[in-house]
Amino acid sequence: MPIIKRFFLLAAFWLLLSGHYDPLMLGFGAFSLGLVFYISIRMDRLDGEVEYITFGQRVVRYWFWLVGQIFVSSIGVTKLVWGKTSDLSPSLEKVPATTVPDSTQVLYANSITLTPGTLSVDIEDGDITVHALQKKSLQELKEGAMAKKISEIWKKER
Amino acid sequence: MSILDYFSAILLAGGVFFSFTGAIGLFRFPDFFTRVHAASVTDTIGVILIIAGLLLQTSFDLNIIKLLLILAILLLTSPTASHALAKSARHGGLLTLAESNRSNDR
Numbered sequence: 001m002p003i004i005k006r007f008f009l010l011a012a013f014w015l016l017l018s019g020h021y022d023p024l025m026l027g028f029g030a031f032s033l034g035l036v037f038y039i040s041i042r043m044d045r046l047d048g049e050v051e052y053i054t055f056g057q058r059v060v061r062y063w064f065w066l067v068g069q070i071f072v073s074s075i076g077v078t079k080l081v082w083g084k085t086s087d088l089s090p091s092l093e094k095v096p097a098t099t100v101p102d103s104t105q106v107l108y109a110n111s112i113t114l115t116p117g118t119l120s121v122d123i124e125d126g127d128i129t130v131h132a133l134q135k136k137s138l139q140e141l142k143e144g145a146m147a148k149k150i151s152e153i154w155k156k157e158r
Numbered sequence: 159m160s161i162l163d164y165f166s167a168i169l170l171a172g173g174v175f176f177s178f179t180g181a182i183g184l185f186r187f188p189d190f191f192t193r194v195h196a197a198s199v200t201d202t203i204g205v206i207l208i209i210a211g212l213l214l215q216t217s218f219d220l221n222i223i224k225l226l227l228i229l230a231i232l233l234l235t236s237p238t239a240s241h242a243l244a245k246s247a248r249h250g251g252l253l254t255l256a257e258s259n260r261s262n263d264r
Contacts (some may be wrong), residue, residue, distance in 0.1 A: 017227075019220045063233075067206060074176060074203035077195060081183035090192050090255045113237035116198045119191065121244045131191045131244065131254065 003037075010036060058153050062107075065149055069115050073137070077116040080133060089135045098126040099147040104154050111146060166214035173207030180204060189255045190247055194240050201236040205229065 014029040015021075080087055100108045109120040109128050117137045122129040132138045176199055183196025209229045216222055253261065 016220060016223050070202045070206065074199050077183070077199050078176065078179045081179050081186060081196060081199070085186060085188060088188070088192060088255075090189070092191075092254050092256070109241065110234075110237045113198070113240050114202055114233065116202060117195055119194055119198070119244055120241055121191075121248050129248075133192060133195045 007033070007037070062150070062153050066111055066114065069111075069146070073115045073117045076137075077133065088133055090131065090133055091135050091138060092121070092129065092131045093138050094127040095130050095138070095141055096126065097123065097128045097147075099144060100150045101154050104150050108147065108150055111150070112141065115146075162214045166211045169207050169211035169214065173204050173209075173211060176200065176207060177204035189258075190252060191244065191254050194244055198236070198240055201240070202233070205232050205236075 010033055011029070014033065018025055018029065095112075097105050097108055105123065105126075105128075109123055112118050112120040112128065112130055117133045118141060119131045120128050121131050130138060130141060132141070180196050180198075180200030183199065184193050187193045187196050206229065209225050213222060213225055216225070
């Protein structure tokens with residue numbers, strides 16, 4: 001990320017969160033911006049490898065879809081909570097994560113955890129170990145609607 | 159009360175209901191892994207609905223951005239925390255319900 005862009009992002013962040021626009025507060029803002037820049041430029045020089053997570057429209061588009069999924073599966077889990085506990089069929093299985101682009105594997109695992117009813121326990125060699133409340137939600141995961149959505153949104157990157 | 163207040167009340171009530179469901183599930187579900195699932199209901203839909211309800215309560219000002227930031231940060235951190243819990247339980251040798259039933263049968 002170019003330094004100018006980073007400057008505007010951080011300045012906007014300060015202005016939005018503070019809400020006070022008198023000289024003293026703006027001065028504090030300028031001071032902390034300077035401090036953050038000094039530290040981060042020093043860190044980048046020491047570290048060398050700087051990788052940024054892209055936080056653009058893609059994420060927003062994906063989140064809207066994800067919130068829909070969360071609603072649907074929450075209602076499923078809610079039924080289980082208030083229903084008989086014998087309806088539970090907890091199971092653990094490996095789901096391949098190689099179907100999504102490499103840079104989004106963490107996002108995929110996080111989304112699996114975020115939708116109630118499925119929980120990613122481990123990532124190993126491109127497989128995500130998933131624990132699910134019901135066997136059928138594991139099957140749905142394997143059919144790959146979520147993986148398809150992710151690779152659909154992120155494939156344009158390359 | 160304006161119409162927005164009614165919407166906000168419905169959203170808040172929904173959020174409270176789902177958070178409560180998560181708490182009940184925490185007690186009713188049989189083992190550690192299934193309980194994490196119950197807690198994730200509170201983490202996700204409960205938070206989303208409550209923050210949506212609060213968004214309708216504010217006038218159009220900076221608080222909206224603060225609330226959205228809270229939502230974004232919660233939606234990023236809570237699955238990470240659940241994953242960390244489950245992973246360490248798994249690596250620490252805790253068996254899932256199905257696995258421990260199988261080893262009891264033998």
